[in-house]
Amino acid sequence: MWSLLLVAWAADAGRCPFSGQVRSDDYYSYSGDNSEYIASLANVSWAALKDEIKTFLKTSQDVWPADYGNYGPLFVRLAWHNAGSYRTSDGRGGVDGARQRFDPERSWDDNTNLDKARSLLYDVKRRWPEVSWGDLIVLTGNTAVESMGGPALGFCAGRVDDPNGDDSALLGPTEEQEVYAPCPTNGNCTVPLGSTTIGLIYLNPQGPMGEPDAVSSAGEVRDAFGRMAMNDSETVALIGGGHAFGKTHGACPAGAGPNPSEQPSDPWPGLCGTGKGVDAYTSGIEGPWTSRPTRWDNQYFQLLRDLEWTAYKGPGDAWQWEGGGPPAPSPDGNGTEPTMMMTSDVSLTADAAYVKLVEEFAADMGAFETAFTAAWYKLMTRDMGPITRCAKTDMLPPPQAFQYPLPPSTDAISNWTAVRVAIEDALNKTTLPVVARLAWSSASTYRRTDYLGGANGARVRFPPAKNWQANFGLDVAFRALQPVKDAFGDDLTWADLIVFAGGVALSMSSNGTFEVPPFCPGRSDATDGSGTEYLVPQLVGDANETALELKEIADRTGLTNRDYVALLGARHSLGFAVPPFRGQWTRDPYALDNAYFNTLLDTAWIRTVLDTGATQYVSPDGTLAMQTTDLNVKFDAELLAIAQDFAADNAEFLADLASAWTKLMNADRFDRPHCRL
Ligand code: HEM
DSSP states (O other): OHHHHHHHHHHTTTSOTTTTOOOOHHHHHHHOOOHHHHHHTTTOOHHHHHHHHHHHHTOOBTTBOOGGGOOHHHHHHHHHHHHTTOOTTTSOOSSTTOGGGSTTGGGOGGGTTHHHHHHHHHHHHTTOTTSOHHHHHHHHHHHHHHHTTOOOOOOOOOOOOOSSSGGGGGGSSSHHHHHHSOOSSTTSOOTTSSSSSTTSSSSOTTOGGGOOOHHHHHHHHHHHHHTTTOOHHHHHHHHHHHTTSOEEOBOSOTTOSOOOOSOTTSSSOOOSTTSSGGGOBSSSOOEESSSOTTSOOSHHHHHHHHSOOEEEEOTTSOEEEEOOOOOEEOTTSSSEEOOOBOHHHHGGGSSHHHHHHHHHHHHOHHHHHHHHHHHHHHHHHGGGOSGGGSOOOTTOOSOOGGGOOOOOOOOOOOOHHHHHHHHHHHOOTTTHHHHHHHHHHHHTTOBTTTTBOSSTBOGGGSTTGGGOGGGTTHHHHHHHHHHHHHHHGGGSOHHHHHHHHHHHHHHHHTTTSSOOOOOOOOOOBOSSOTTGGGOOOSOSOOTTOOHHHHHHHHHHTTOOHHHHHHHHHHHHHSSBOOTTSOSBSSSOTTOOSTHHHHHHHHSOOEEEEOTTSOEEEEOTTSSBEEOHHHHHHHHSHHHHHHHHHHHHOHHHHHHHHHHHHHHHHTTTOTTSGGGOO
16 A cells, blocks of 8 residues: 555655645645745736835835935835844744734834834735735845845745734743743843844844943844854844944934824824924934935945944933044935944944954945845845745845755656665664654754754754764664665665655554555755754753743644654654663553553653763653653643543554654655645
């Protein structure tokens, strides 16, 4: 039966093996499957949309007058603040989903007055309903830069809007964030949070904890940009490119900023004079950075390099810096206004590495433009995952390093039955558990938050994944599979072999009760482990692990709690714990069945600290051991209910395992969306 299925799918890779499955509307934003959305963009004329955006940017509205008669800077900030919430710690944040429209992000101090930008942009959005908010926000940011004389910027379309802000809950401030990643001193938040301050995109522009200390601010800038994988050159190019445009807003003393109101028609009224135009109050800092705030140039860097900057309290009672440089026109066209810098800008002159880049970009417009173009595209696109999730438009740049491109698939194997026979010949009872674990380790790095990781590429063969503690002993699996790899040579990629062999090993461990799960071939092999550095397993049995963490990681991996518990059950049905833990979970560590759940629920576990320092739980007779991860399943009400279901019914466990396994193994197949559950 299984071999017939395999042959059919391998022969017809374009057909959906899961047709008939009902998918909810939320499925598409949740799973990252944007193939339908991309197909719906086929008739969009991006050139016409950009033309419309250009006109829109130059058409000031009385409801929120454009500074200098040009909304360009406001929409550069809108795009940047949507993208800038991205963090590598868990892949959350970013423009994909356009969650800045919802709480918590829409109420961040840093997003003050961006409600006005989104309201203005709705005028365009309503005429282009097929284009998502996420894509429109990025394209408007790109068009704003280009229309003010900046370079042509790359665009990866394909963002599907989220129905709510739930996926930003862990960015805070929310109860979930308070529990999961508290920040005892706001302004000094640490990883996994993406910024030093909850509610700001990165850091306090006035300086650490509001003090105008440029040296310490440089440290914060590096820390905060580093949390989204930006290096020094990218950081400096982005800040100087962004602040080539527009101005800060702080015309009145502190407290005059927009406050939440009860009026639905004007939820964030400004309390400074008319509250808009020259009276606008956003950050409380006041003034433009350059004398030409709607023109693309490198004057920002020249002013930083050439002038002596001194801190003072501006009209909004916030710390800012004056340098006596050339004034800019007033935003309403009446008179002029002095240029200024913020502490975070001046910090770029207070750090040895940053100052070199400031000098380089001040002297070499070409170098600045090249660095900004690449960094902006990365900023906007980083959370979109592999390039296979981008619509193919003429604005799409070639694959970039941050997209971790893979070689094309060869699909050279036509007879997967022969591969299965070879795997069955190569494996024996003792290698089955580790081969199943290899497939799990390879695929479970996937995260739906930024579509990084997964089995495709088989990066588990390279550092850093190869050296992770959780992957201890996987060399045994590689050695067991080497004869199969040798027999099929380059035709068979490691990535396909690992996934396929994992399913075969599970089936063999169950004596055929568990059929080899549906297999979708076509994976290719990466040449190094890049991209994996952010994916180190966080659920490894540590004593301080919580059930909440388990649920968060299940969600991040794109799995339901039920999926995750089924997979954990399979993983811990088989084999032995890796150091620093010891022992086996079940009486027969070579049999795949629901014994794990019965053992977990029926045993009075005794907490033990091993000589390795690790805490684990042993059975009264000392023969079996579990880790904190397992015990969390027993003591969390929701996870317990799932474990009880599986303990009661082996067939149900194996059926749910089959679907969870197939989902996980194919979660990263954006190259072949029909393979994904
Ligand atoms: C404006 C902070 C990096 C683009 C502002 C404002 C602040 C700020 C406080 C003024 C808001 C207001 O009062 O209206 C920072 C900090 C950064 C940073 C602390 C990092 C250290 C960036 C980057 C970009 C950018 C990377 C884009 C690539 C802009 C633009 C404006 C702006 C275009 C002007 C908006 C307008 O004229 O309405 N930024 N920013 N900023 N920022 Fe940044």
